[in-house]
Amino acid sequence: xxxxxxxxxxPRKNFNTAKMCESFADGVKNAxxxxxxxxxxxxxxxxxxxxxxxxxxxxxxxxxxxxxDGLAPxxxxxxxxxxxxxxxxxxxxxxxxxxxxxxERLTFPYFEYKEGYPSIAPKRLKTAMIYxxxxxxxxxxxxxxxxxxxxxxxxxxxxxxxxxxxAYDTYQFSDYDKYVMETFDKNEKLKQKxxxxxxxxxxxxxxxxxxxxxx
Numbered sequence: 001x002x003x004x005x006x007x008x009x010x011p012r013k014n015f016n017t018a019k020m021c022e023s024f025a026d027g028v029k030n031a032x033x034x035x036x037x038x039x040x041x042x043x044x045x046x047x048x049x050x051x052x053x054x055x056x057x058x059x060x061x062x063x064x065x066x067x068x069d070g071l072a073p074x075x076x077x078x079x080x081x082x083x084x085x086x087x088x089x090x091x092x093x094x095x096x097x098x099x100x101x102x103x104e105r106l107t108f109p110y111f112e113y114k115e116g117y118p119s120i121a122p123k124r125l126k127t128a129m130i131y132x133x134x135x136x137x138x139x140x141x142x143x144x145x146x147x148x149x150x151x152x153x154x155x156x157x158x159x160x161x162x163x164x165x166x167a168y169d170t171y172q173f174s175d176y177d178k179y180v181m182e183t184f185d186k187n188e189k190l191k192q193k194x195x196x197x198x199x200x201x202x203x204x205x206x207x208x209x210x211x212x213x214x215x
């Protein structure tokens with residue numbers, strides 16, 4: 001059975017990003033493949049430590065991250081998978097810190113310091129990126145013109161270019177009245193949640209089905 005690993009880079013397991021992951025997984029399963037969601041905030045790990053063991057000539061860890069922490073078995077799972085999805089909300093104009101650390105650890109061992117930086121990943125995995133954010137698509141295009149290409153650069157270097165799935169203008173709180181949030185109209189946010197977010201979930205579901213079909 002084909003197997004897709006879905007990595008949730010949000011600290012919340014029951015909100016927008018997690019729900020997009022779940023919908024993607026449902027699409028994968030409907031296409032008769034396996035899907036596993038991994039919540040990065042549950043994993044004890046850090047980013048690349050610049051030990052360069054993955055680049056050491058004749059080293060036992062050449063092409064593989066040598067650091068044995070909570071991420072190591074997850075990296076092993078991904079190396080044997082057929083597809084990979086990375087999901088993150090946008091925090092302070094970037095993906096979450098743990099998502100960035102994960103991408104470092106995942107991708108750096110897989111490209112060689114040779115002409116053209118060839119990939120030595122076990123597979124050219126099918127990939128997808130899920131981005132959620134509380135601003136509109138128009139504002140996102142204005143604020144983040146290079147963010148997504150920058151985030152995906154190393155992923156595209158070692159795997160296939162990711163399919164992008166966006167959820168814009170997301171609902172941030174279960175009760176807007178409890179928080180200082182004068183810059184957003186809670187009623188408009190609720191409309192977005194009730195009418196647009198189900199369509200975003202559908203896009204994630206269809207992307208899950210399509211990933212399996214493309215493998």
